[in-house]
Amino acid sequence: VAETSLKGKKVLVTAGPTYESIDPVRFIGNHSTGKMGFDIAEAMADKGAEVILVTGPTHMKNRNTTIKNIKVESAQQMYDVCHQYFDSVDVVVAAAAVADYKPKVVAAQKIKKNESTFTIELEKNPDILASLGERKKQQYLVGFALETENEIEHAKAKIKKKNLDLIVLNSLNDEGAGFGKPTNKVTFIDKDFNIFPQELKSKEAVAEDIVNKIKEHYEI
Numbered sequence: 001v002a003e004t005s006l007k008g009k010k011v012l013v014t015a016g017p018t019y020e021s022i023d024p025v026r027f028i029g030n031h032s033t034g035k036m037g038f039d040i041a042e043a044m045a046d047k048g049a050e051v052i053l054v055t056g057p058t059h060m061k062n063r064n065t066t067i068k069n070i071k072v073e074s075a076q077q078m079y080d081v082c083h084q085y086f087d088s089v090d091v092v093v094a095a096a097a098v099a100d101y102k103p104k105v106v107a108a109q110k111i112k113k114n115e116s117t118f119t120i121e122l123e124k125n126p127d128i129l130a131s132l133g134e135r136k137k138q139q140y141l142v143g144f145a146l147e148t149e150n151e152i153e154h155a156k157a158k159i160k161k162k163n164l165d166l167i168v169l170n171s172l173n174d175e176g177a178g179f180g181k182p183t184n185k186v187t188f189i190d191k192d193f194n195i196f197p198q199e200l201k202s203k204e205a206v207a208e209d210i211v212n213k214i215k216e217h218y219e220i
């Protein structure tokens, strides 16, 4: 029997990297595989939620036909799609590894190798999650934090800055956690700064834990 505890809830999940064009054939990207976000989308759908999964370029395949997968490339495109759906959703889980910066100018033609050094000027991308935090009404907002030092303090600051309800902290100091690995070790911190350290688990199991944590919010 399918679990339906999130039936009637609409969830927006972001996943994967973003690609920021330099010219028609080159981009700035990162090593995010998108797996964590895909697993969360799947776990949400398994509990009966209506899921919109906004993904940057990734090899991951969405095999769940009930999930609406919207594919984008750049942070700006991801921003636009998230804002388009935001009013109608109950939960946002921002698992995408959004590029912090993008080339200020995108060359119209392929850049030639003439000079011995070459400089690309970058400008800040919009912070998608923070911008949703500013618009927040009923939505329960979940962000990720990947930190290498003073993890808890940085994560708490992020909760405040982005107006989040929950943050999932990945510490790079934990073996088996983070990018490109099948496992993850996370700590949940809620908006009241309660801290819930979790065990090292498969990303599927971590996704299940994240969804169960979000579910608690609707079970009061």
Ligand code: C5P
Pocket: 014, 075, 094, 095, 096, 097, 098, 099, 100, 125, 126, 127, 128, 129, 130, 142, 143, 144, 145, 146, 158
């Ligand atoms: O500030 P930082 O990049 O560490 O925050 C990470 C969280 O914010 C993640 O949930 C990520 O998906 C989200 N984020 C975003 N837009 C950005 C940068 C990060 O939505 N431009």
